[in-house]
Amino acid sequence: LNLLPGDVVEMVGTVGPFGTTMQIAPITINNLGNYEGLGLPASLLDAVPITTSDANMDMGNGTVQVNWNNLAALRGQYVSMSGVSVVQRDISSSRPDWLVSSDNAATVMNNYDTSLRVRNDRSDYSTTLFNPRTGEDGDFVPPPPGSRLNMYGFITNNGDDPFNVGLPGGAILSINVMEDADIMITESPPIVDDPEKPSFVPGSDPLDITATITPDPSRTVVRAELKYTTSESSDTTTVTGTNTSGNDWTFQIPVQADGVFVTYWIEAEDSEGGVSESSDQTTRFITAGITNVSQIQETGDGGPGDSPFRNAVVDMDLNVTVQSDPADSWGFFSVQDDAGMAAWSGVLIDDADVAASAAIGDQLNITNAEIVEVFGVTVLQNVTATNNGAGTAIGHKVVGTDVLQDPGISEAHEGMQLRFENVTMVNSDTGFGECSFSSDGTEDNAVEMDDASGGISSSFCADTFDDNNVVGYIQGTWWFSFGEYKLIPSGPADIGVVTGVEGDELPEGFALEQNYPNPFNPSTTIRFALDSSGPVQLQVYDLLGRQVATIVDREMTSGPHTVSFDGASLASGMYIYRLSAGKQIETRTMTLLK
Numbered sequence: 001l002n003l004l005p006g007d008v009v010e011m012v013g014t015v016g017p018f019g020t021t022m023q024i025a026p027i028t029i030n031n032l033g034n035y036e037g038l039g040l041p042a043s044l045l046d047a048v049p050i051t052t053s054d055a056n057m058d059m060g061n062g063t064v065q066v067n068w069n070n071l072a073a074l075r076g077q078y079v080s081m082s083g084v085s086v087v088q089r090d091i092s093s094s095r096p097d098w099l100v101s102s103d104n105a106a107t108v109m110n111n112y113d114t115s116l117r118v119r120n121d122r123s124d125y126s127t128t129l130f131n132p133r134t135g136e137d138g139d140f141v142p143p144p145p146g147s148r149l150n151m152y153g154f155i156t157n158n159g160d161d162p163f164n165v166g167l168p169g170g171a172i173l174s175i176n177v178m179e180d181a182d183i184m185i186t187e188s189p190p191i192v193d194d195p196e197k198p199s200f201v202p203g204s205d206p207l208d209i210t211a212t213i214t215p216d217p218s219r220t221v222v223r224a225e226l227k228y229t230t231s232e233s234s235d236t237t238t239v240t241g242t243n244t245s246g247n248d249w250t251f252q253i254p255v256q257a258d259g260v261f262v263t264y265w266i267e268a269e270d271s272e273g274g275v276s277e278s279s280d281q282t283t284r285f286i287t288a289g290i291t292n293v294s295q296i297q298e299t300g301d302g303g304p305g306d307s308p309f310r311n312a313v314v315d316m317d318l319n320v321t322v323q324s325d326p327a328d329s330w331g332f333f334s335v336q337d338d339a340g341m342a343a344w345s346g347v348l349i350d351d352a353d354v355a356a357s358a359a360i361g362d363q364l365n366i367t368n369a370e371i372v373e374v375f376g377v378t379v380l381q382n383v384t385a386t387n388n389g390a391g392t393a394i395g396h397k398v399v400g401t402d403v404l405q406d407p408g409i410s411e412a413h414e415g416m417q418l419r420f421e422n423v424t425m426v427n428s429d430t431g432f433g434e435c436s437f438s439s440d441g442t443e444d445n446a447v448e449m450d451d452a453s454g455g456i457s458s459s460f461c462a463d464t465f466d467d468n469n470v471v472g473y474i475q476g477t478w479w480f481s482f483g484e485y486k487l488i489p490s491g492p493a494d495i496g497v498v499t500g501v502e503g504d505e506l507p508e509g510f511a512l513e514q515n516y517p518n519p520f521n522p523s524t525t526i527r528f529a530l531d532s533s534g535p536v537q538l539q540v541y542d543l544l545g546r547q548v549a550t551i552v553d554r555e556m557t558s559g560p561h562t563v564s565f566d567g568a569s570l571a572s573g574m575y576i577y578r579l580s581a582g583k584q585i586e587t588r589t590m591t592l593l594k
Contacts, residue, residue: 001513006045008032020159020170022076032131047152051102054146055155055173057581058106063167067155071549074155074173081109082185084483086147088163094121097162098142098176100151111142111153112160112174118142146189146274151175152182152527189274190215190264195226196280197252199312201260202285211266212280214247219270226251228264231300241266256285261300261308284308293337294344296371298574299377303408307378309371316567318366320347321394323417324477325490326355329454332379334415334477335364343409346416350479351383352376363388377480392416401447410478410485418487419475420447422499426481428465433458434486435465437474448486449474455491463574463589465498466514472496490520492593512579512586515565519591522568526551528579539564541576548575556581567592 003009035044055074056064087105089098097116099108116132120139125132130378133140141491143149153470159170164173177183195211205503215221224241253262263278282300292298299305309409317464320335323346334357338345349355358364368384396419404410424441433451436443451458453457453476464469473496476489489495498515513527538552551565572594578587 001033002222004034006035006141008035008038008040010370019413022263024454031376035134038271042141047078047312048074049109050074050079050081051147052081052084052109054108057389059167060384063107063165064107065171066100071157074201075157078152079155079157079175080150080152082150083148084151086143086145086149089142089144090162091141091429095119096140096142097570099163099165100149101247108163108165109170110162112158112173113156114156114176117180118177132518132521141184143275144189144276146270146272146276148187148272150184150186153177153179180291187216187218187274189272189276190219190268190270192268192276192278194278195264195266195279197311198283199216199307200464201289201314202256202283203289205478206255207262207283207285209251209253209264209535210250211241211251212242212247213249213266215268215270215275216272219272219274222247222271223266223267223269224265226264227267228252228253228262230256230263230410231261232257258285258287259295260285260462263300282306282308283307288424290314290318292345293318293335293347293487294322294342297344297347297412299411302412304376304411306373306376307371310373311368311371313368313382315368316366318364318420321391322362322364323393324359325360326358328490329490330452332477333358336394336416337495339394341394341416343412346417346478348377348379348479350379350381350420353382354387355383357387359390360500361391361393363391375481376590381562389405400445401437402439402445404447404478407485413478414480414485415457416478416546417475418474418478419486422473423471425465425467425469425471428467428469429462434505435461437471441468447594448484450486450488452479452481452488453490456489460492462514462516464495466501468501469514469518470500472499491590493554510581510586512577512588513526514588515577515590517594520567521592521594523564524590525562525567526563526577527560527562529560530556531583531584532581534582535577536581538563538577538579541578543574543576551577 008082010030010148011026012028013024017287054065054070059066060438084100084102087099087101097115099110101108116122116130121247123134145536149192155173156176157173160174161170161172185492191214193212213221213224226239227443229236231335239251261284263280263282266278269275269367286295295305320337323334323336326333332348332350334346334348336346364385364387366383366385371380372379372381393510396417398419410493423437423439423546425437426443426446427436428435435449436446439447476487479486479488509531511529515524515526536552536556539547540549542548551563570592572592574589575589576589
């Protein structure tokens with residue numbers, strides 16, 4: 001249509017309700033031209049100035065109701081409101097809700113998100129037709145409570161009442177902001193920077209926290225408080241801040257018992273009642289310093305999350321065993337410090353100098369390291385360590401994939417060596433060189449195997465397995481990337497052979513199954529099915545296309561068949577085996593490892 005503000009149109013269509021809002025479904029639209037060319041006044045484009053009380057009446061006890069005297073004049077009207085305050089918002093979903101008021105919350109209006117500029121769940125919509133928010137725009141976040149603004153929009157009665165202020169529920173008029181420029185912030189509550197996170201391990205002294213709180217130039221900070229909870233108590237404790245200079249404030253958290261986690265945040269209020277909060281931070285009090293891996297890895301609530309010492313460079317006294325190959329081109333290697341393989345006892349190291357002189361089983365004493373989060377995985381970098389010589393690796397902890405569906409249990413095993421036995425390949429090619437398997441053969445309990453290690457090629461899964469293959473074992477480092485916990489084997493030795501097929505029945509017709517075990521040494525089993533009797537050939541070729549063995553070359557009856565192949569005379573490597581019967585041909589690959 002290419003319509004612009006100010007165009008005058010003639011519509012023919014059907015008028016009907018959409019919920020409690022009337023709308024027209026056009027059949028024809030005729031653009032008559034711009035209002036200026038038709039001699040119409042410019043005032044047609046002016047917004048009607050209103051207050052929230054013009055739209056909704058004060059019903060007492062924080063409730064409102066449609067101002068019925070103005071309903072006919074306002075519904076569908078383009079309006080403006082000046083100097084309104086944001087009194088409440090909810091940004092917990094992709095469709096944020098917020099309330100504004102012209103009279104200190106005696107009456108309020110909510111914004112309804114007809115426009116895709118004020119919601120975050122339609123980024124896949126056409127930018128030509130709908131103007132949704134895209135990655136370049138970032139998410140829409142309503143102004144925080146205490147902000148003052150001028151705003152424009154259309155009035156509707158959608159029955160939308162996210163804060164339950166309508167009496168009865170839904171009996172409230174809403175404003176519909178349409179464009180980014182329809183919201184003009186004139187004053188805002190104080191800006192509270194995230195509080196400082198300690199660069200050390202808190203111990204036997206109170207913890208001083210600093211933060212910067214910047215008020216709007218027309219306002220002053222009248223209250224600044226640090227609030228905190230601990231792993232021993234969910235009750236919120238409040239500490240009053242001290243304004244040391246300018247916008248700088250300090251707060252002090254009292255000494256906590258050994259091992260206690262503290263989660264804290266800053267709340268500030270200005271002279272106009274605007275309130276802002278920082279995001280929260282977590283740290284942990286450890287009286288004698290870090291002496292075991294669990295003190296680095298454990299989270300305050302036992303679930304997924306960062307180390308309480310994220311981004312800190314700290315002294316420690318860790319005696320750990322090297323568990324995976326430091327020479328792996330993956331760049332990380334795992335260490336553990338508990339022979340019983342308890343949860344939280346593993347962590348990854350990313351340090352080329354330490355890796356250069358270490359091997360599996362070596363005993364390291366780590367005295368200093370930087371604790372960082374790499375895509376959600378806790379890692380030690382810039383490590384100071386002494387290698388006390390060779391020892392014995394702790395080994396792999398045997399678990400089931402079903403147990404690790406609990407995010408807290410998965411988080412507790414991050415950085416550890418895990419082993420899964422007699423697993424079923426649920427999907428032999430999930431993309432990007434990965435595959436998924438489970439202990440019970442179900443997709444619900446499956447975990448991913450990642451090809452991040454230099455010892456596993458990106459085509460290993462797809463070349464080696466078929467869906468429903470039963471594999472003797474898969475082991476490696478438990479890891480997290482792209483929103484999922486995953487296993488990273490170091491190489492083929494961490495992956496057992498195919499021992500069978502789940503639902504072990506050949507399909508009807510002509511079919512060639514994956515050999516098992518695979519990889520094999522020196523013999524393996526191949527199953528196939530024929531849909532008719534006749535001459536059959538089953539031959540083996542190397543990757544250059546040279547025939548190296550003939551397994552079958554004879555007349556065979558229709559139905560399922562099982563044959564064995566002995567590769568003792570062949571060199572290690574990948575081979576192609578081909579089944580041909582008349583014009584029907586099927587090929588697969590198998591791997592001989594001696």
